[in-house]
Amino acid sequence: MRRPLVAGNWKMNKTVEQAALLVADLLPGLEAVRTVDRVLCPPFTSLMVVSGMLAGTEVGLGAQNMHWDESGAFTGEVSPLMIKEFCRYVIIGHSERRGYFGENDESVNLKIKSAIVNDLTPIVCVGESLEENESGKTDAVISRQVNLGLDGISKEAVGKIIVAYEPIWAIGTGKAASPQMANDIIGGVVRRNLAGLYTDEIAEKVRILYGGSVKGSNSAEFFSQPEIDGGLIGGASLKAEDFVQIVEAAA
Numbered sequence: 001m002r003r004p005l006v007a008g009n010w011k012m013n014k015t016v017e018q019a020a021l022l023v024a025d026l027l028p029g030l031e032a033v034r035t036v037d038r039v040l041c042p043p044f045t046s047l048m049v050v051s052g053m054l055a056g057t058e059v060g061l062g063a064q065n066m067h068w069d070e071s072g073a074f075t076g077e078v079s080p081l082m083i084k085e086f087c088r089y090v091i092i093g094h095s096e097r098r099g100y101f102g103e104n105d106e107s108v109n110l111k112i113k114s115a116i117v118n119d120l121t122p123i124v125c126v127g128e129s130l131e132e133n134e135s136g137k138t139d140a141v142i143s144r145q146v147n148l149g150l151d152g153i154s155k156e157a158v159g160k161i162i163v164a165y166e167p168i169w170a171i172g173t174g175k176a177a178s179p180q181m182a183n184d185i186i187g188g189v190v191r192r193n194l195a196g197l198y199t200d201e202i203a204e205k206v207r208i209l210y211g212g213s214v215k216g217s218n219s220a221e222f223f224s225q226p227e228i229d230g231g232l233i234g235g236a237s238l239k240a241e242d243f244v245q246i247v248e249a250a251a
């Protein structure tokens with residue numbers, strides 16, 4: 001039985017003060033749902049303050065990206081050593097990073113390896129664009145992302161990874177995939193590729209989330225699908241009531 005996980009990706013939203021207010025609003029509701037792993041991913045600037053607020057709770061903290069090197073001349077980047085001072089999780093390969101900042105399968109692979117060496121749990125995002133979806137390339141695109149992203153990662157290490165299937169056309173657009181379609185792609189493409197790279201047994205243990213316009217009102221339908229182990233939530237994670245409702249739906 002895979003334990004559900006719901007992570008809120010705040011993207012480039014909230015100053016430190018606003019982040020603290022949102023965490024204060026969220027915490028009572030999040031702490032009450034003990035059967036779900038709950039993760040908040042605020043911007044880097046708020047990690048320190050939020051980590052202080054989460055101390056002593058079971059709510060985990062994640063970063064939204066990281067560099068693979070531990071230090072060096074990489075202006076503007078944040079290293080795994082810096083992230084692990086505060087976080088247990090790190091989002092890797094989000095489609096906004098792939099689309100706007102040149103993230104590719106090779107850098108995703110380096111980052112996953114670095115996260116594992118540094119004892120961080122990577123939440124690895126995969127997903128197809130609208131054009132790829134409409135031209136029947138969904139399977140090929142996701143298969144490539146899984147195979148190249150996880151290239152060289154051992155069967156012991158893959159147990160530490162969480163995958164998020166996020167169709168790019170559904171992120172921040174209000175157009176969620178249908179729960180059935182998301183379930184079919186997660187089981188039939190993501191998990192099938194994991195089984196090909198490792199074994200059926202290992203693939204069965206990997207938690208795979210759905211992300212893309214999940215809200216309080218549609219979350220229960222997604223999380224009732226057998227292959228969907230929780231969600232990566234963008235916009236709705238910025239509203240305390242909605243996010244708590246989503247976490248409750250995953251329980």
Ligand code: PEP
Pocket residue numbers: 009011166170171172173174211212213214232233234235236
């Ligand atoms: C995301 O940022 O990973 C995401 C799924 O965003 P949204 O929920 O806003 O579509």
